[in-house]
Amino acid sequence: MSAPRRVLGIDPGSRITGFGVVDLHGQHRQYVASGCIRAPEGAPLPERIRAILDGIAEVTRLHQPTEAAVEQVFVNVNPASTLLLGQARGAALSALVLANLPIAEYTALQVKQSVVGNGHAGKEQVQAMVVRLLKLNGTPQADAADALAVALCHANHSQGALSALQHSGLRLRRGRLG
Amino acid sequence: MSAPRRVLGIDPGSRITGFGVVDLHGQHRQYVASGCIRAPEGAPLPERIRAILDGIAEVTRLHQPTEAAVEQVFVNVNPASTLLLGQARGAALSALVLANLPIAEYTALQVKQSVVGNGHAGKEQVQAMVVRLLKLNGTPQADAADALAVALCHANHSQGALSALQHSGLRLRRGRLG
Numbered sequence: 001m002s003a004p005r006r007v008l009g010i011d012p013g014s015r016i017t018g019f020g021v022v023d024l025h026g027q028h029r030q031y032v033a034s035g036c037i038r039a040p041e042g043a044p045l046p047e048r049i050r051a052i053l054d055g056i057a058e059v060t061r062l063h064q065p066t067e068a069a070v071e072q073v074f075v076n077v078n079p080a081s082t083l084l085l086g087q088a089r090g091a092a093l094s095a096l097v098l099a100n101l102p103i104a105e106y107t108a109l110q111v112k113q114s115v116v117g118n119g120h121a122g123k124e125q126v127q128a129m130v131v132r133l134l135k136l137n138g139t140p141q142a143d144a145a146d147a148l149a150v151a152l153c154h155a156n157h158s159q160g161a162l163s164a165l166q167h168s169g170l171r172l173r174r175g176r177l178g
Numbered sequence: 179m180s181a182p183r184r185v186l187g188i189d190p191g192s193r194i195t196g197f198g199v200v201d202l203h204g205q206h207r208q209y210v211a212s213g214c215i216r217a218p219e220g221a222p223l224p225e226r227i228r229a230i231l232d233g234i235a236e237v238t239r240l241h242q243p244t245e246a247a248v249e250q251v252f253v254n255v256n257p258a259s260t261l262l263l264g265q266a267r268g269a270a271l272s273a274l275v276l277a278n279l280p281i282a283e284y285t286a287l288q289v290k291q292s293v294v295g296n297g298h299a300g301k302e303q304v305q306a307m308v309v310r311l312l313k314l315n316g317t318p319q320a321d322a323a324d325a326l327a328v329a330l331c332h333a334n335h336s337q338g339a340l341s342a343l344q345h346s347g348l349r350l351r352r353g354r355l356g
Contacts, residue, residue, distance in 0.1 A: 046281040049271045075257035083253050086264015093227045093265065094272035103224040 006032065008065035008101065009151030010056070011143050012073060012089040014081070015039055017052055018143030021063045022134070022151040029155055031134040033063055034144040039088065049091045056095035068101040069154030071108060071146065106153050111146070114153040184210065186243035186279065187329030188234070189321050190251060190267040192259070193217055195230050196321030199241045200312070200329040207333055209312040211241055212322040217266065227269045234273035246279040247332030249286060249324065284331050289324070292331040 004023060011018035017039070021032035037055030039048035073089055076082045096103050109119040116129045127145040130136070133152060140148060182201060189196035194217070199210035215233030217226035251267055254260045274281050287297040294307045305323040308314070311330060318326060 044281075045283065046271055046275055049268065050275045053272055053275060073261065075261050079253035079257065079260050082257050082260045083251070083264040083267075086261040087268035087271065089261075090227065090265035090268020091272045093224055094231055094269045097224055097228045097231060098276075103222075105223065 005067065005155075006063065006065045007151040007154050008060065008063070008068045008096075009147040009149070009154065010068060010070045010092050010096070011146035011150060012070065012085070012092040013143060014048075014084040014088045015041065016143045017055065017088065017092055018141070018145070018147035019056065019059050020130075020140070020144055020146075020148030020151050021059070021065060022148060022155065024155050024159070027159070029134060029152060031136060031148070033059070034140050034148050035059075036141055036143050045087065049087065052088060052091040053095045053098075056092060057099070060095070060099040060101070065101060067104070067154070067158075068096045068099075069104045069106060069150045070096070071111060071150045072105050074108065104154050104158065106150060106157070110157075111149050111153040114156045115149045183245065183333075184241065184243045185329040185332050186238065186241070186246045186274075187325040187327070187332065188246060188248045188270050188274070189324035189328060190248065190263070190270045191321060192226075192262040192266045193219065194321045195233065195266065195270055196319070196323070196325035197234070197237050198308075198318070198322055198324075198326030198329050199237070199243060200326060200333065202333050202337070205337075207312060207330060209314060209326070211237070212318050212326050213237075214319055214321050223265065227265065230266060230269040231273045231276075234270060235277070238273070238277040238279070243279060245282070245332070245336075246274045246277075247282045247284060247328045248274070249289060249328045250283050252286065282332050282336065284328060284335070288335075289327050289331040292334045293327045 007022050009020040017037040020034035023030040023032055037052060039051045073085050112121040112126060113119040116125050123142050126149050127139050127142060130145045130148045131139055185200050187198040195215040198212040201208040201210055215230055217229045251263050290299040291297040294303050301320050304327050305317050308323045308326045309317055
């Protein structure tokens with residue numbers, strides 16, 4: 001029996017950081033939680049950083065994920081926005097590092113390809129697919145849906161043969177199982 | 179008697195984060211420590227984030243600063259570099275937030291203006307002035323010198339009349355001291 005895996009997906013943003021928690025039972029994925037961490041608008045940067053750190057710390061404390069997956073952000077046309085986004089993403093990564101979670105990163109293209117089957121899918125398509133795959137009764141807010149999609153993408157990417165072995169606690173030694 | 183103030187200056191960078199610790203005794207500034215935190219080159223982003231978090235946590239644990247000052251970074255021409263720099267700065271700010279330090283931010287222009295008297299001073303001029311103001315026996319590495327300069331800039335900016343009152347524990351109540 002492999003230990004149960006619980007993935008925390010994160011969609012970082014300078015104003016809203018989406019999070020989504022999904023359990024993996026073999027090929028089955030089960031919704032656990034999702035939501036948005038809002039940085040207080042107009043507040044000084046350290047306060048907004050604190051909101052992200054505290055929010056993710058609270059999510060990891062409550063839901064005890066075993067690993068994390070973070071969306072790689074687009075570089076914006078506006079350098080100041082890119083810098084802000086980078087700082088918010090740095091805070092999100094810091095919170096995950098401090099929670100001692102293994103962290104995987106995926107581009108938006110990878111996430112959409114993996115979850116919708118089309119790397120250029122729109123936000124609504126991602127939301128609809130997340131609802132369908134996780135059998136949700138309602139549609140999560142866009143940032144929360146993106147975060148759930150990142151978690152689902154990670155589930156798909158990390159459940160290849162080798163990953164499955166590694167997660168079951170077995171290791172390959174010179175090509176043989178040990 | 180006001181409590182002694184110890185400023186931790188930080189010069190964030192995606193590869194090297196400079197730090198400098200300075201004590202303020204009235205108008206006198208005393209060097210405490212400085213150095214560089216190096217993010218392992220070529221390592222995955224989470225590892226580099228961890229190096230910054232751990233490095234700053236170690237510095238704050240060792241030197242127990244009472245406040246922090248962080249240089250505002252330039253937005254780079256290259257958006258990918260700007261994003262990287264933003265993430266590193268986000269990690270540095272996270273470490274300071276987690277250490278519960280009040281955080282002030284200064285632009286490079288403000289730092290150079292305050293320490294050298296010329297907002298467009300070169301790195302060597304900043305280094306030379308830091309050596310002179312803190313009566314150092316050697317010249318610190320450029321990033322460490324920049325961090326010390328940020329700390330000195332903060333000392334100059336925060337020692338106006340009101341700041342001095344606030345730091346002495348007195349508060350203005352409707353314009354009167356309470």
